[in-house]
Amino acid sequence: MYDDIVDLHTHTIACGHAYNTLYEMAQAAAAKKLALFGSSEHAPAAPGSCTESYFRNYKVIPRRLFGVPTLLGAELNIMDYEGRLDLPDSVLARVDYCIASLHINCLESGSVQENTAPA
Numbered sequence: 001m002y003d004d005i006v007d008l009h010t011h012t013i014a015c016g017h018a019y020n021t022l023y024e025m026a027q028a029a030a031a032k033k034l035a036l037f038g039s040s041e042h043a044p045a046a047p048g049s050c051t052e053s054y055f056r057n058y059k060v061i062p063r064r065l066f067g068v069p070t071l072l073g074a075e076l077n078i079m080d081y082e083g084r085l086d087l088p089d090s091v092l093a094r095v096d097y098c099i100a101s102l103h104i105n106c107l108e109s110g111s112v113q114e115n116t117a118p119a
Helices: 022-031 052-060 112-116
Strands: 036-042 068-077 097-101
Touching: 022 036, 022 068, 036 097
Parallel strands: 036 068, 068 097
Antiparallel strands: none
């Protein structure tokens, strides 16, 4: 059996659908003896999620919590078929890493032809 050593796709109460704070999550990472912990909150297009200012404020959070190296990222929403994202480059430059995801609330499922055909 393998133990987890890294967890980078986690969320906190800040993104509107998780149940713990960043510090509680980092404390759990320390208890599991993770080598690296990351929190990747949902970006603004996800309903009930973080604003741009939330990500800009990452600068005040220590990058080691409970003895575990900690990265602070964003789970971006792919907004269209050209790959546009819901955070500007100026904000992306402030985060440690990004995950880009397709979420039904932000992009209708189907093909380009199905969703861009003239009505």
